[in-house]
Amino acid sequence: MKITVIGSGYVGTTTAIVLASMHHQVISADVDRGKVEKLRRGVLPFVESGLDKLLCEMHGSGQLEFTSNIEAAIRDGQVIIITVGTPSLPDGRADLRYLQTVADTIAGSINEYKVIAVKSTVPVGTNRWLSEYLAEKIGTAELFDVVSNPEFLREGSALYDTLHPERTVLGGNSSRAMAILQEIYKPLDSGFILTDWETAELIKYASNAFLATKISFINEVARTADQVGADVTTVARGMGMDTRIGSQFLKAGIGYGGSCFPKDVKALIHTAKELGIDPKILEAVEAVNRTQTEYYLNKLTDVLLANAKKPWTIAVLGLTFKPDTDDQRESPAIRMVEQLLEHCIEIRILDPTIQMPTQTPWPDEPKIAVCSTIEETLSAADAAILCTEWEQFGKINWKETVPIMRHPILLDGRNYYEPEHMKAAGIHYIAVGRRS
Ligand SMILES: NC(=O)C1=CN([C@@H]2O[C@H](COP(=O)(O)OP(=O)(O)OC[C@H]3O[C@@H](n4cnc5c(N)ncnc54)[C@H](O)[C@@H]3O)[C@@H](O)[C@H]2O)C=CC1
């Protein structure tokens, strides 16, 4: 099958590489020429373990092509998979401008029947709109079928998730198009949910919103645990052993980030409100997440005010929104740094994906320093904050850091360490919902 994937970001590149490895003829098309050039050289434009190796294997196989000629790519593909971004607008709505551009390009280039699969996360009603819009612009609905095909991969395990999906959702009104997509995805051996556009779109938003709800729920429990001296990690374990609850997404911390949970919760709130529904739960999920960073930062500043003279030097361990990715979008670590800047003389950042200030949101901020070793980062620091649980931070010998730091204070924003080990190491340890 000849497949064109529009958008070579996290989702598009992963999809294109995996489909090529399944012996399809794949064109990955993106307007960003820099990205296309990198991919042509066999270099991933982002960090994603395992995918880089598969890209190299596919490179030169003749199965996978990268281009910035979107029109030609559309004409060549029998199946067009759209994976362009759908970021938040200031009012929380999903910004559909990239999808609109792709729709116009398809309308201007279509030459024969195509299945158009929308993998981008789009609000309820968008696939129906796309189908009607294309029919009007092209002058016929015979040349295409639109299928909602939401994506559920996680960054950091994108390849594994794509090869082992827990479900494949296809929503639409054409059994012909759905059958073509089912045939393509059949080797992945997941259960299929075949449904209409609106249900497929809502499955995606409801899934992300539910996972975000679990996180905000446990984060609110963590605040209670703090007050009563309970241990939220044991509470989560005790809850998670009940299979009706499940143990995943119950890790308390400084809040969820990333390019999806924050924007998708906001977009679903917006959709509900437009429909006259009061999205009480979703608004609470957002509010807990918004205040979680500040809540634990306040705990740290209370300890700092009692122990260290301002302005402080703070070490920030991890800037990405989670480990094993270089994605900083909506990272709670960034919110932490923004809130700390006015109180600090220096903020030192250590993250395995960052080598220079231009890779941070503060390329010209003299107070921001990018470090390359743990010693350099912690030297004479008034406190450290662990924002991202990168594996190498698990190997830090905290006992050895005590004489290096000006004040051996650590806010563990991911409950990555054991309180008793930290106490034994001589660290003033602040965790999320754990006695310390
Ligand atoms: N990142 C993730 O883990 C997941 C993302 N999603 C959803 O998938 C969509 C894409 O997300 P990402 O891959 O993270 O986005 P991204 O921002 O990494 O990539 C989007 C790509 O689309 C390209 N693009 C924009 N307009 C274009 C056009 N007219 N023609 C061709 N290319 C164009 C951009 O240059 C960019 O490279 C979003 O709707 C997101 O919510 C869904 C599941 C997982």
Ligand SMILES: O=C(O)[C@H]1O[C@H](OP(=O)(O)OP(=O)(O)OC[C@H]2O[C@@H](n3ccc(=O)[nH]c3=O)[C@H](O)[C@@H]2O)[C@H](O)[C@@H](O)[C@@H]1O
């Ligand atoms: O739509 C999307 O883009 C994707 O969003 C998430 O994937 P992702 O954002 O890559 O990462 P997650 O592993 O879900 O983590 C999101 C955030 O929640 C935080 N988190 C996660 C789990 C947890 O227990 N506690 C917690 O604070 C993480 O630190 C991170 O900041 C979903 O897990 C994917 O299924 C979905 O496809």
